[in-house]
Amino acid sequence: MANKVFNLRINREICQGTGYCVRISPELFELEDSTQAKVLVAEPPAEFEEEILEASTLCPTRAITY
Amino acid sequence: METIRDLIPPPHIQGIKHFIDYALVDEILRSKDFRQGSHQESQPFFGDSLLTIDHDVHFERRRLQAPLFRKEALEYYEHEELLPLIDKALEECKGNRDETGTVRTDLCALVRTMLARISAVTTGIDGVDTPERTDAFRTYIEQLGTGATVEWSTEDHSEVISRILKIREGFVQEFYGPSVERRKKLIEQFRNGDLGEDELPRDLLTLMYLHWNEEWDEELPLREATLYLVASSQTTTHAVPHLMIHLHEWFQEHPEDYEKRFDRDFLKQAGHEDIRLHLPSPALLRIALKDVTLSNGTEIKKDERVACLFTPANRDKTVFGDNARSFNPYRETPNVKPWGFAFGGGEHTCIGRTLVTGLSARTDNDEGTDGTLVNIAAALYKAGIEIDPLDLPSYTELSHHDAYGRFPILLTNL
Numbered sequence: 491m492a493n494k495v496f497n498l499r500i501n502r503e504i505c506q507g508t509g510y511c512v513r514i515s516p517e518l519f520e521l522e523d524s525t526q527a528k529v530l531v532a533e534p535p536a537e538f539e540e541e542i543l544e545a546s547t548l549c550p551t552r553a554i555t556y
Numbered sequence: 557m558e559t560i561r562d563l564i565p566p567p568h569i570q571g572i573k574h575f576i577d578y579a580l581v582d583e584i585l586r587s588k589d590f591r592q593g594s595h596q597e598s599q600p601f602f603g604d605s606l607l608t609i610d611h612d613v614h615f616e617r618r619r620l621q622a623p624l625f626r627k628e629a630l631e632y633y634e635h636e637e638l639l640p641l642i643d644k645a646l647e648e649c650k651g652n653r654d655e656t657g658t659v660r661t662d663l664c665a666l667v668r669t670m671l672a673r674i675s676a677v678t679t680g681i682d683g684v685d686t687p688e689r690t691d692a693f694r695t696y697i698e699q700l701g702t703g704a705t706v707e708w709s710t711e712d713h714s715e716v717i718s719r720i721l722k723i724r725e726g727f728v729q730e731f732y733g734p735s736v737e738r739r740k741k742l743i744e745q746f747r748n749g750d751l752g753e754d755e756l757p758r759d760l761l762t763l764m765y766l767h768w769n770e771e772w773d774e775e776l777p778l779r780e781a782t783l784y785l786v787a788s789s790q791t792t793t794h795a796v797p798h799l800m801i802h803l804h805e806w807f808q809e810h811p812e813d814y815e816k817r818f819d820r821d822f823l824k825q826a827g828h829e830d831i832r833l834h835l836p837s838p839a840l841l842r843i844a845l846k847d848v849t850l851s852n853g854t855e856i857k858k859d860e861r862v863a864c865l866f867t868p869a870n871r872d873k874t875v876f877g878d879n880a881r882s883f884n885p886y887r888e889t890p891n892v893k894p895w896g897f898a899f900g901g902g903e904h905t906c907i908g909r910t911l912v913t914g915l916s917a918r919t920d921n922d923e924g925t926d927g928t929l930v931n932i933a934a935a936l937y938k939a940g941i942e943i944d945p946l947d948l949p950s951y952t953e954l955s956h957h958d959a960y961g962r963f964p965i966l967l968t969n970l
Contacts, residue, residue, distance in 0.1 A: 504893055507586060547627075548618060
């Protein structure tokens with residue numbers, strides 16, 4: 491697990507820009523405009539696991555994969 | 557029989573601005589300049605639940621409940637709860653086989669029975685175990701659903717509210733109250749160090765009492781539980797009968813596809829198309845927080861209520877093609893979700909959507925889940941479902957919803 495690296499992606503076709511991911515982890519996500527979020531760190535290290543899982547679950551459209 | 561009907565706006569949404577274009581509905585749902593405007597009459601059942609709160613409060617409540625919908629939790633519900641419960645419900649039908657081995661039953665009731673226990677598990681209701689208790693619980697959910705969607709009822713609304721509140725007392729006494737008491741005791745044991753956190757039930761009621769917020773009123777967990785119970789069974793119960801009729805017609809017109817009735821990818825696409833056409837919540841109201849001008853120039857005044865009509869929006873030809881009003885399991889929707897607004901949109905997108913549609917793979921190494929719709933449809937085809945040719949289904953007369961009230965079926969392969 492220590493060496494685990496994620497492949498963080500947002501499906502832009504279904505992202506609705508609620509910004510929930512940014513609230514969970516501003517280090518990993520950013521709101522590009524009012525309708526889209528974007529990934530700031532494409533391959534975050536294992537220490538971000540909990541934030542990634544929470545952001546992925548909390549996203550209303552489940553647009554985040556990892 | 558007409559299987560695709562237009563939405564006739566019920567009285568509670570007449571006289572206000574209606575939006576029927578996909579793009580405008582999407583714009584309103586995404587906008588932070590509106591708040592929830594639905595469920596005004598049904599406040600006694602849904603008031604202050606996740607469905608009716610907005611913005612920061614909504615985010616915090618959703619965050620509290622999100623662990624129930626993690627990938628691992630969804631996999632657990634599907635494999636450990638849903639699949640055995642589908643089998644169990646069909647097994648119980650065997651007792652009603654006639655001399656030819658055929659079972660005659662009602663699809664709406666059968667699907668509700670299949671979903672009753674998974675609703676109980678995610679919500680935190682104990683004692684939904686024997687067929688008799690499951691039947692009683694299922695009936696309570698149906699009744700609570702009538703109260704929670706009273707705006708759509710064709711009966712006298714105030715009479716419905718008082719009747720269902722009375723019925724809710726029975727539900728509290730028989731199921732909800734004992735379940736809450738058991739959870740409170742477990743939480744107390746956890747706080748005293750006599751129980752580990754991982755030994756606590758993983759359900760809505762436990763989460764709410766474990767993370768109690770002093771701003772909540774004592775009855776809020778009951779209303780939140782009502783939302784979970786009604787929503788978690790309503791969408792699938794609503795969708796499966798429509799899906800069975802559409803696939804029946806599709807297989808008649810495309811006999812070469814009949815062998816695909818066991819193909820989960822085909823059923824998944826068909827299910828998405830089905831709920832696009834037949835939405836469990838056909839309209840949603842929003843209230844403007846300030847004066848708003850939409851991208852097409854429409855002006856909405858502060859505090860004005862507007863109605864987003866999902867049924868016509870989900871049949872918008874500019875998004876879903878010229879044949880948008882028809883059922884096509886091969887429809888491609890490259891830029892939008894295949895179910896459109898079936899689960900709402902924006903921050904109010906239904907938190908339990910993945911229970912119904914399944915969760916697509918989160919990583920390159922997992923397969924995701926199929927959801928209730930595919931699993932139930934596959935099990936029904938395996939059981940040899942046929943629409944009863946001598947007793948055709950009929951729509952409910954108790955609601956303006958696009959829902960079947962009776963759906964007699966034959967199960968020929970149990």
